[in-house]
Amino acid sequence: DAKTTQPPSMDCAEGRAANLPCNHSTISGNEYVYWYRQIHSQGPQYIIHGLKNNETNEMASLIITEDRKSSTLILPHATLRDTAVYYCIVRVPGSQGILIFGKGTKLSVKP
């Protein structure tokens, strides 16, 4: 079972920042937080991951709280093409790379 909790849906205005929350209150010290997204009818796509520190790449920023019990994925300037289901996944080294998907958050970016 997924070890994360996400809101089922969110809306965001085009051009604004999209902030997607994720709770992972039972996360262990060696577990990473990963984010993937699935645009309609496509395969999931990796976005970003982190352990303790905040991370940023060309797609998004990941903010992890100091106690690591929650995190927020930030899309700084959402576009219509960012409409997708976003999955927050906790992963532990040695798990044979398996991804355990939860229900995710359906983000709708509106004009």
Place this chain on the structure above:
Amino acid sequence: DTAVSQTPKYLVTQMGNDKSIKCEQNLGHDTMYWYKQDSKKFLKIMFSYNNKELIINETVPNRFSPKSPDKAHLNLHINSLELGDSAVYFCASNLGGLDEQFFGPGTRLTVL
């Protein structure tokens, strides 16, 4: 220069038939995976495979079997298809462990 490709994209077949879905990756990855996404959109791991180890999700019926002719391919064979096998099947690959996974475009299987 598609990274992870799957064929066919759509597959419609009758109950009881045996079918295969092919997956190829040109990324030089060591590990490949099969996931199933059902009608409720839940994505679940079916298999994880590299040249050393096959990890099977215990909930997967033994009618499903992965076959890897070489490191770049992991095909999914399904025997005696059932209505409940209707789903979208995604192949993925990575270097192993926590490395990011690259997913294929999916194969939509419909069993009539």
